[in-house]
Amino acid sequence: MTLQGSLPPATVPVTMDGSRILVVDDDAGIRALLSDFLEQHGFVVTALANGAAMDKALAVQHFDIAVLDVMMPGEDGLSILRRLTARGGPPVIMLSAIGSDVDRIVGLEMGAEDYLPKPCNPRELLARIRTVLRRHRRAAEAPEPQGERLRFAGWHADMTTRLLTDPDNVVVTLTDGEFRLLRAFIEHPRRVLSRDQLLDYSAGNDSESYDRAIDVQVSRLRRKLDRGAKADGADELVRTIRNEGYMFTAEVRPA
Incomplete structure (x- = not known):
């Protein structure tokens, strides 16, 4: 056994x-x-x-x-x-x-x-x-904001339909976990977020404190975002802040 x-x-x-x-x-x-x-x-x-x-x-x-x-x-x-x-x-x-x-x-x-x-x-x-x-x-x-559409660095995110499109208007598929993490970033742009904060924002109080799991999730999301960012000539959207956590670098505005 x-x-x-x-x-x-x-x-x-x-x-x-x-x-x-x-x-x-x-x-x-x-x-x-x-x-x-x-x-x-x-x-x-x-x-x-x-x-x-x-x-x-x-x-x-x-x-x-x-x-x-x-x-x-x-x-x-x-x-x-x-x-x-x-x-x-x-x-x-x-x-x-x-x-x-x-x-x-x-x-x-x-x-x-x-x-x-x-x-x-x-x-x-x-x-x-x-x-x-x-x-x-x-x-x-969880209640979704009605008609909440946001844009950042040429990207568009519809928080109601969970639809993400890159600067070329191509839909980028995200898992539930990746979308929750993206929401955490774009709701707290240009701020350093620790791993614990990202766990709280993206998963809530029932989450387990797995630092490595957050790192893996960030890595997966970053690869999808960086593809569009580099094509648009922009810097990386999710930046690693050594010994502190991660920062979403783009300005977020209503679409």
Whole structure:
């Protein structure tokens, strides 16, 4: 078994959440362990062995979050993650027996919300799942400013539709996390923001304090913004301030 800890006794009270969780792992024992554990905590779990089975499930059912193993025969978890991110699938938490920083960063750069090394305690996975779900629910339920369109350095951002266009009027696709981070920057332009501030502004009080996760998210956003900035002859829009954090350098105005 590659997960730590044991299942809680059946008498443990749980809060009925009702969120649908998709678990994809080729290890039948892990699928059974996670299914039993998460179901005892009020979740509806579908546990599958591979990406092909996942595709069939996603075609007929909505899932609130997915837990993917990285090392699987056939299509691996990172390839599945890439496909899910490209088509706007559910947020993803990766599980992997390869627990190095490099592999964790790769997973985060590809769009994973979180990354846990195996073996992990099911209770820690449960806590991470709840954190990701709360973050996404808060983002979905937060009232959007009506008709708020902003421009900066030739870019246009529609905060209502979450549509971002570059100086050539090409739409740039952002993940939910990248858009929340962009909002934090353009709502606090030309100010140095620490990693803790960016976590607060982009994720809220339920976020975990992962400095490296913020660095990865900033790196992904910066690559997308710098492409348009350099084409427009402008300086980088997100500047690293050594030992302090990051600064959004552009002036932001109503569009």
